[in-house]
Amino acid sequence: MIWAERVLERPLELLSDHAHCELRAASSAQGLITRNPSMAGLVDSLSRLALEELKHFRQVIALLEEFGGELLWAEPNPYVEGLINGTKSTRGAALLDRLLISGLVELRSLERFDMLADAATDPKVKALYAELGPSEAGHATLFSRLAEDVFPAELVEKRAAELCEIEGSVVAGLEFAPRMHSGVAKEHPAS
Template identity: 25%
Template structure:
C-alpha cells in the first residue's frame, strides 16, 4: 500500500487539513527544534494514554506493575532527565504476557490493540531522540499545547461514556498525527521526510483501532459523539493559536 492509499482514510475521517500557515511555519529551520521536542513528548503521551487505558480497564495488579516498569525509563528521561539514548535502547521491555480482567468483557480487545500501540510509540520516541541527537537538538521538557487538553476537556465524566470519549479522542489525535506526518514530509529535508513517511506507514491504522474499541465498548452508536469531537478537533486545528507545537492551530 502506498502513502496516498494510507492517507485516504485519514483525510476522509478528519474534517479539515492542516492550515497552510502552519506548514509554512513548520518548514522554517528555526522551528525544527520545537517540532522535534514536542513530537518526542507526543510519542510518550500516546504510550501513556494507551497504558492508562490498560491499567484502568484491562489488566490485573501484576500486569499494571509490569506496564509501569516498561514505561519508567522513558518517563525518567522525559520528566526527570535521567538516562540517555543508550539506556533507553537497553531499557526493560514488557516482561510478561498480560491477562485480561475477567470482570471486564472487553479487556482482551484493549490489551491486543494497546500493547502493540505502546510498543510502536516507544520505539518512535527513541527514533525521534536519535534524530535530535544527530542534529544537535537539545532535549528540553517544553510545555504542552492546547490540542489534547481541548479534546479531553469535552469528555463526559461517567462510565462507560468517559472511556468511549477518551477512545474517540485517541482516534482523533492519531489521525491528525498521521496527517501532519504527511504534510511535514513534503517540506522538510529528504532524510527527515522519509522518517515521517515511515511513521505514517506504521501509525496509519491506530485511529481505526481506537474507533473499533470505542464502538465495541459503547452501548449506543458512537457516531453522534464522534461528530461532536470532530467539530471540536477541526476548530482547534483551524483557529488562531499563539503557541506553535506539533498539533497546534493556525499560527498567529
C-alpha cells in the same frame, strides 16, 4: 502548506515536541490498560500500540540528537487538553471518549505528518514523517475498532460527530507554534 513550512524552520523545537507527543501516546495507551484490565483485546492491542509509540519516540529523539538538539521539558498540549476538557462538559462515556479522542489525535497527527513529509527539504526529516504516517493511520483505525467492539455503533457514530464539532472549535482557537498540533500559520514574520 504554510503551517509545515513554518514549523520546519524550527526543527529542533518541532522534533522535541513531537517526541513528547509519541511518549504521551504510549503513556495514554498504558493508562487505558490500567483502567480496563479485564478487556483482554484492548490490553493486547494497546500494549502493542504503546510499544510502537515508544519506538517512534526513540526514532524522533535519535534524529533530534543527530541534528544537535536535545529533548526539552514537556509543555502542555492545548489541542489534546482542549479535546479532553470539551468532552467533560458534554458527558459521554469515559472509555468511549478516550478511545475517540485517541483516534482523533492519531488522525490529526497523520495529517500533520503528511504535510511535513511533503514540505520537508531535509531527506531525513522527510523520511521520518513518510515512515511514521502509515503507523498512525493504523492506530486511528485500531481506536475506532476498539470503540465499536465495546459500544453500540449508533452511540459511537453520534459521539464521534459531537467530538468532531468540539475538535473544530479547539483547532480554531490554537495559536501557531513550532509544535505538532499547533494552529495555522497566518503570515510569515518580518525578519
